[in-house]
Amino acid sequence: MSLLLDCLSWLLILTGGTFCLLGGIGLLRMPDFYTRTHAASLPDTLGVMGILGGLILQGVNGGHWMSVIKLSLIIVFILFTGPIATHALTRTALSHGHAPVLHENRLPEQQPVKKDSKAGRKRGRKK
Amino acid sequence: MSWTSLIDHAIGHYNYWVCVVLMMLGFYIVIASGNLIKKIIGLNLFQTAVIMFYISMGKIDGGTAPILVDPEKVSGPVVYTNPLPSVLMLTAIVVGVATSALGLALVVRIKEAYGSIEEDEILAADRASDAKEQAQYAASAAQAAKTEAAQQGHA
Amino acid sequence: MILYAVAAGAVLITMLMALARALLGPSLWDRILAINSFGTGTVLMIAILGYLTDRPEWEDIALVYALINFIGTIAVMKFIKFSNLGGPRSGNSLSDL
Amino acid sequence: MITMVTLIDLVLFTLLGITAIAxxxxxxxxxxxxxxxxxxxxxxxxxxxxxAVDVAFTEASVGAGISTILMLGTLALTSTKEKTPRRQSWGALLIVLVTGAALMYGTVDMPAFGDAASPINSPVTDRYITASxxxxxxxxxxxxxxxxxxxxxxxxxxxxxxxAAIAVLILLGSARTTDAPVTPRPATTRSLELRPILRAGAKLLIGPILLFAFYVQFHGDFGPGGGFQAGVIFAAGVILYALIFDMxxxxALFRPAVTRPLIALGVLIYAGTGIATLFxxxxxxxxxAFNPHHPAHGQELGIFLVELGVGITVSNVMMTLFFTFCGRRRP
Structure with a gap:
């Protein structure tokens, strides 16, 4: 039983760690904000579920029941808050005129992403 | 001193060095930046560095958090990390946020009074109003002297 | 023990990459996103540290972080949206946040 | 020999340095x-x-939550751009370098990190650990x-x-606040506001946050936590409500007429416990003294009361700070 739990928790933690790393790489290498959002949701969902799930199995193994309950709560909370925060963030960015980099507007004069967002903020303030 | 002992020394003091560097960064922001909010951020940086310095000193290798473990669950003696720095720094954090709120409140008032949070602009405004006051004072003093002289001449 | 070390390593590298994005991040939005990710990394790191040092009752801190991180992100977005945390007053209509 | 904990510590300190330089x-x-x-x-x-779990707990709730929100509130009332400086301040750099060098020199003689024999681990601490x-x-x-x-x-x-809370109230509390409620919108238009996802999420979260604050308050004797942390977490729940629903x-729920006296009440509970022990x-x-036959029980009661006082003061101070900073209109 204990060995089975151990193996399962290894599996979960390795999966979770991989997803975390993938999310980090995506956050660095993706071309624009909206695609990066996509990458950033990996550690928020599967990374958290994997790593914390593995820790939960270890907690079950060691009999730390309080910590098992708290870890499950953390998983639930992050599964709620992560997507909500990202959703709100992208909506705000879009409504403030932060244009996604699409292949049709990838011309150099339409690129200045940073300037765009500042203009958007100013516009928002005037309302 | 051999290489290994030098490296050991470096690892053993790395925390303290980074703390000193952070402290100095905060200090530099406080004295070199002209923006009042940035100054308060610098102060916070300095404060956190001091807190980290204390906590680093309290850590004991192989120690555990200063919450008593159930003696039935462990065999042998348990080493606890020093609880005293934790106690002192815990309250320091909350006090720190309260006092930096006070600083921010002052900044807000300054902005309302002077229309700026840049140190040099505030000083310039102060100097201008001082000069204006002095000019007014000088004018009124000259006026008073004139009337006095006139009264004396009259007498 | 090795298990936790592996997990800690993965999370630390992720945190490093998120920090790099927060420092580079051309737009404001990238920074906010990176900080949100960084916060998730912090939660994981604290949870792992609890097991790594064999005191798993520390998950309280991770739990607090999971909650507070969200509040921070919402506050930042509200600030951008209304340039004031008080939000729209005097009944002007809200668009979606 | 480097342990895992030390290694993590080294990496994290480096991260901290990079952030500070940025x-x-x-x-x-x-x-x-x-x-x-x-x-x-x-x-x-x-x-x-x-x-230092308790310190981490405090930093988690205070540093990341309240502090950032207060800073944002101030930025909203002032400006978000720093003027570019006219010149490099070499004098400041010199002062900082000299002070830094002196402090560095001071660390050379210090006992290494993690040394159990360092003078900070004095007999006083031993007594706390063994007898408390x-x-x-x-x-x-x-x-x-x-x-x-x-x-x-x-x-x-x-x-x-x-x-500090009183001073902030003196500075910002009177003029230009919006204590007088703005004419509330009718309930029908309120419910039509388009933020369903955030609202649903917040509804799910606020309850657990407030409940967790009470857990931290009353469980602080056994795990990390206590009055300071619980107060901040409770205030954070209220702040989330104010951010997502309506300031x-x-x-109206936590009106200043109630929260401001409660700030004083917490301190009074603390000092009153002290005076009660005198009686x-x-x-x-x-x-x-509360329980001469079982001193430990008396101690438990005293610690409970004192932590309660701290919790009441801290939570109300944080709420008051939030409302004063974020309820003020931009000049």
């Missing part, structure tokens, strides 16, 4: 405030790593030292927080 160089104050959020996230992990369990009946040594052995200190610190509605024939804040 904070120095970036001129957009909004970005700096967000980086200071990262700074406090990293420092909380470091505190956990260095076994029986003397106070509280497993969390930090709580027992905070509320019982060094109760005077903590009372002073609670008073400092109280005073005015939050202020029971003990020293000021000597809780053992």
């Amino acid at each position: 904070m120095l160089r970036i001129r957009d104050l909004f970005a700096v405030v967000m980086l200071s959020g990262i700074y406090s996230l990293v420092s909380a992990v470091i505190f956990t790593d260095l076994d 369990g029986e003397e106070t009946g509280v497993p969390n040594i930090v709580t027992s030292v905070l509320a019982s052995y060094r109760g005077y200190d903590t009372m002073g610190e609670t008073t400092v927080i109280f005073t 005015d509605r939050a202020r 029971f024939g003990g020293n000021f804040l000597g809780y053992s």
Whole structure:
């Protein structure tokens, strides 16, 4: 039983760690904000579920029941808050005129992403 | 001193060095930046560095958090990390946020009074109003002297 | 023990990459996103540290972080949206946040 | 021999240094405030790593939550851009370098990190560790030292927080606040507001946050936590409500006429516990007097009351700070 739990928790933690790393790489290498959002949701969902799930199995193994309950709560909370925060963030960015980099507007004069967002903020303030 | 002992020394003091560097960064922001909010951020940086310095000193290798473990669950003696720095720094954090709120409140008032949070602009405004006051004072003093002289001449 | 070390390593590298994005991040939005990710990394790191040092009752801190991180992100977005945390007053209509 | 904990510690300290340097160089104050959020996230992990769990708990709730929100509130009332400086201030750099070099020189003689024989681990600490369990009946040594052995200190610190809140209220509390409620919108238009996802999420979260605050308050004797942390978490729940729903509605629930007196009430509970011990024939804040037959029970009662006072003061101070900063109109 204990060995089975151990193996399962290894599996979960390795999966979770991989997803975390993938999310980090995506956050660095993706071309624009909206695609990066996509990458950033990996550690928020599967990374958290994997790593914390593995820790939960270890907690079950060691009999730390309080910590098992708290870890499950953390998983639930992050599964709620992560997507909500990202959703709100992208909506705000879009409504403030932060244009996604699409292949049709990838011309150099339409690129200045940073300037765009500042203009958007100013516009928002005037309302 | 051999290489290994030098490296050991470096690892053993790395925390303290980074703390000193952070402290100095905060200090530099406080004295070199002209923006009042940035100054308060610098102060916070300095404060956190001091807190980290204390906590680093309290850590004991192989120690555990200063919450008593159930003696039935462990065999042998348990080493606890020093609880005293934790106690002192815990309250320091909350006090720190309260006092930096006070600083921010002052900044807000300054902005309302002077229309700026840049140190040099505030000083310039102060100097201008001082000069204006002095000019007014000088004018009124000259006026008073004139009337006095006139009264004396009259007498 | 090795298990936790592996997990800690993965999370630390992720945190490093998120920090790099927060420092580079051309737009404001990238920074906010990176900080949100960084916060998730912090939660994981604290949870792992609890097991790594064999005191798993520390998950309280991770739990607090999971909650507070969200509040921070919402506050930042509200600030951008209304340039004031008080939000729209005097009944002007809200668009979606 | 480097242990895993030390290795994590080294990496995290490096991260902290990078963040601080970035904070120095970036001129957009909004970005700096967000980086200071990262700074406090990293420092909380470091505190956990260095076994200072209670400090990490406090930093988690205060540094990342309240502090960032207060900074944002100030930025909203002032400006988000720092002017570019006219010149490099070489004098400041010189002062900083000299001070830094002196401090570095000071660290050379210090005992290495993690040394159990370093002078900070004095007999006083040994006594706290060995005796506090029986003397106070509280497993969390930090709580027992905070509320019982060094109760005077903590009372002073609670008073400092109280005073700071009063000073902020004097500076910002009177003019230009929006204490008078803005004409509330009818319920029908309120419910039509288009933020369903955030609202649903917040509804699910606010309850657990407030409940968790009570857990931290009353469970602080056994695990990390206590009055300071619980107060901040409770205030964070209210702040989330104010951010997502409505400032005015939050202020109607926790109206200043109630929260402001409660700030004082917390300090009064703390000092009153001390005076009560005097009446029971003990020293000021000597809780053992509450129960002469079982001193440990008396200590437990005293620590409970004192932590309650701290929790009430801190939560109301944080709420008041939020409402005063964020309820003020831009000049």
